[in-house]
Amino acid sequence: MAPKAVYIHIPFCTQICNYCDFNKVYAKGQNIDKYLEALEKEITLYVSESVEVETIYIGGGTPTALDEKQLVKLFSIIHRYFNVNSSTEFTIEANPGDIDTEKIKILKHNGINRISLGVQSFNDQLLKIIGREHTGLQATKSIELINSSNIENINLDLIYALPTQDLLDWKKTLTHAINLPIKHISAYSLIIEPKTIFYIKAEKGEIELPSNDIEAEMYEFAMNNLAESSFNQYEISNFSKYGYESKHNLKYWNNEEYYGFGAGAHSYINSTRVRNIGTTSHYLKALEKNIKPILEMNTLSQQEKIEEELFLGLRKIKGININNFRKRYSLDLLNYYNNEINDLILSGLLELDGDQLKLTKNGLYFGNDVFMKFIKD
Ligand code: SF4
Incomplete structure (x- = not known):
């Protein structure tokens, strides 16, 4: 879409x-x-x-x-x-x-x-x-x-x-x-x-x-x-x-796709993250030649998509809906990250509220530490 x-x-x-x-x-x-x-x-x-x-x-x-x-x-x-x-x-x-x-x-x-x-x-x-x-x-x-x-x-x-x-x-x-x-x-x-x-x-x-x-x-x-x-x-x-x-x-x-236009703009289209050339003169030069002013692009693997879903979705106070996650990735989030989620719940940084996995009030102060736990090598 x-x-x-x-x-x-x-x-x-x-x-x-x-x-x-x-x-x-x-x-x-x-x-x-x-x-x-x-x-x-x-x-x-x-x-x-x-x-x-x-x-x-x-x-x-x-x-x-x-x-x-x-x-x-x-x-x-x-x-x-x-x-x-x-x-x-x-x-x-x-x-x-x-x-x-x-x-x-x-x-x-x-x-x-x-x-x-x-x-x-x-x-x-x-x-x-x-x-x-x-x-x-x-x-x-x-x-x-x-x-x-x-x-x-x-x-x-x-x-x-x-x-x-x-x-x-x-x-x-x-x-x-x-x-x-x-x-x-x-x-x-x-x-x-x-x-x-x-x-x-x-x-x-x-x-x-x-x-x-x-x-x-x-x-x-x-x-x-x-x-x-x-x-x-x-x-x-x-x-x-x-x-x-x-x-x-x-x-x-919500990790949805978007167009991004202009010098240094980012976009996310067809599962690909794109960063445009930032320097205005170089951006103009690329377009003078009718070529897309792309500095770098990365088509995300399934694992990268999952990691982004977590660190973007957990920024929201209501967190991530585990049923929607299952539909999107055909994975049970609680199983897939069983150890990480249990540790974070025990540390008081994450909580499961019905179907929503979210930061606790204390977790809001340590968002970046929580997000890092979901990065797999
Ligand atoms: S330098 Fe420009 S873009 Fe940066 S904060 Fe100031 S007004 Fe905003």
């Missing part, structure tokens, strides 16, 4: 954040129109016109770094190849500093019904430390502006365990977020990734990070307070009001 989800990568940013390891470049001086033309060419190498999909997600980079004309061009490409209707979940990522009334009009007119805003924190001092250009007040105003334009499905991306951040500061940011007109919060702890400005600073001992205990307290505060405010935790780091779970991201966690 053809994928029912599309990811489109727009790698341009007006600033580079100190923690960011995504595929991105400074927007200034880039030939964005040429990129959009290449993007269209790439899409034509995979699909013909008017394909039916359930979700489209435009991520980055910062898609809203595009000017109005470029946004219109991007949407005309998307509409040419994908059929967007009222039941399509159509998300775009945006940064508070990049979004205004005119751009929101264009988004809405083109069927965007979900905006994911990169807020990270409402503390101006912390925003500066992590290299963001916007202020907390700008973020609040952007949310109010989007909401008043009748796009009610708003996600906020937040990051905790930032350099110098204490628990009180995280409580303030989260409490402020909860009181805004939003439907979804993604809250991730800071990870210092290689090839980032923070990584270089950490190597030199120039970063003061909260301890692991404080980080765990921040996560616990988020889980408890978001639950009290009717934000249901449905994945390790994701919380939503009832009915506003991200349908697109659930496709990833």
Whole structure:
């Protein structure tokens, strides 16, 4: 079956954040129109016109770094190849500093019904430390502006365990977020990734990070307070009001296939994971020659599919349904991983709740340790 989800990568940013390891470049001086033309060419190498999909997600980079004309061009490409209707979940990522009334009009007119805003924190001092250009007040105003334009499905991306951040500061940011007109919060702890400005600073001992205990307290505060405010935790780091779970991201966690277009984009089609060339100029060159801009691809074995099913599926709070697993892989999950599952249940990290195998509350703090147990040599 053809994928029912599309990811489109727009790698341009007006600033580079100190923690960011995504595929991105400074927007200034880039030939964005040429990129959009290449993007269209790439899409034509995979699909013909008017394909039916359930979700489209435009991520980055910062898609809203595009000017109005470029946004219109991007949407005309998307509409040419994908059929967007009222039941399509159509998300775009945006940064508070990049979004205004005119751009929101264009988004809405083109069927965007979900905006994911990169807020990270409402503390101006912390925003500066992590290299963001916007202020907390700008973020609040952007949310109010989007909401008043009748796009009610708003996600906020937040990051905790930032350099110098204490628990009180995280409580303030989260409490402020909860009181805004939003439907979804993604809250991730800071990870210092290689090839980032923070990584270089950490190597030199120039970063003061909260301890692991404080980080765990921040996560616990988020889980408890978001639950009290009717934000249901449905994945390790994701919380939503009832009915506003991200349908697109659930496709990833349900291990479904998806198209991915753009520099550095990933896709999963016909049991094959594909990663595109990340460097924009190389991506453009491949498409000038009419060849798919693929950097690497891997057709998954049955064992690899099972491992991915586990480490993606166990990210969901409700976990994995063992009957669905049997139908999909013709295997009894509890038998196949008998020793691993028993050990993890005895350690209090996994539990079997009816037909659902899932992380315990304690297991949520140690997800990666649990997932590693299912990798067979
Ligand atoms: S975090 Fe977002 S805005 Fe910042 S550099 Fe990365 S992609 Fe760009």
